Amino acid sequence: xxxxxxxxxxxxxxxxxxxxxxxxxxxxxxxxxxxxxxxxxxxxxxxxxxxxxxxxxxxxxxxxxxxxxxxxxxxxxxxxxxxxxxxxxxxxxxxxxxxxxxxxxxxxxxxxxxxxxxxxxxxxxxxxxxxxxxxxxxxxxxxxxxxxxxxxxxxxxxxxxxxxxxx
Numbered sequence: 543x544x545x546x547x548x549x550x551x552x553x554x555x556x557x558x559x560x561x562x563x564x565x566x567x568x569x570x571x572x573x574x575x576x577x578x579x580x581x582x583x584x585x586x587x588x589x590x591x592x593x594x595x596x597x598x599x600x601x602x603x604x605x606x607x608x609x610x611x612x613x614x615x616x617x618x619x620x621x622x623x624x625x626x627x628x629x630x631x632x633x634x635x636x637x638x639x640x641x642x643x644x645x646x647x648x649x650x651x652x653x654x655x656x657x658x659x660x661x662x663x664x665x666x667x668x669x670x671x672x673x674x675x676x677x678x679x680x681x682x683x684x685x686x687x688x689x690x691x692x693x694x695x696x697x698x699x700x701x702x703x704x705x706x707x708x709x
Contacts, residue, residue: 543557543593543595544579544580544583547567547571551566554608558595558606558608559597559606560597560607560608561605561607562608563609563631563633565631565632566608567629568611568631568632569629569632570628570629571611571629579591579593579613582615590614590615590616590624590654591614591615592613593611593612594612594643594647595608595611596610596611597609608631609630609634609639610629610630610634610639610643611628611629612626612628612629612644613626613627613628614626614627614647614651614660615627617661620659621656622656622657622659623657623658623660623661624651624654624657624660624661625660625662626651626660626661626662627662627663628640628643628644628674635670636670641678644674645678648660648701648706649706659700659701659702660700660701661683661699661700661701662680662699662701663696663697663698663699664697665695665696665697666695666697678701679705679706680701680705681699681700681701682697682698682699683697683698683699683700
C-alpha cells in the first residue's frame, strides 16, 4: 500500500477496495513521512512500525472512501511505549473519524506484549487534534516527558491502558 501511495492511486484504490479522493494525501502525510515509512519497512529498523489506512463505508457497505491514515513507531529509550501519528483529509475532519480510529488503534497497540503507554505529539494550534487525543483519553505529558514533542514546537500527550476512553 505504501508503494501505491507514492503515485499509484488506482493501485491504492484496488488494494483498499475504496475510492481515493482527489485531495489525497492528507495534510501530514507528505513525501518525507512516506520516505521514513519506506525506510522503516524495508530495513526493519523499527519493530513497532505499523501503518493503517482508514476507509469510511456507507451503511450498506456499497460506497467505500479512503479518509485518513495513522501509524505507530518505537519511542527511543522506552521499550514499553509506542508513539502514534495520524492525519485525516480536510473534508472528513470534525466528524469523529480520527477519534474512532485512534481508539481502535490504541486498543490494538495495548494488546502488544509489554506496551504500557502510547505517546502522541501535536502542535498547540491544532485544537482539533488536541481534542481527538483528549476524547481518546490522552493527557498532557508531565514529569520527565513534559515539554516539546519530536518536532520543535510540538506538545506531548500520553495514554495508558486504564485511560483509554470510548467504545
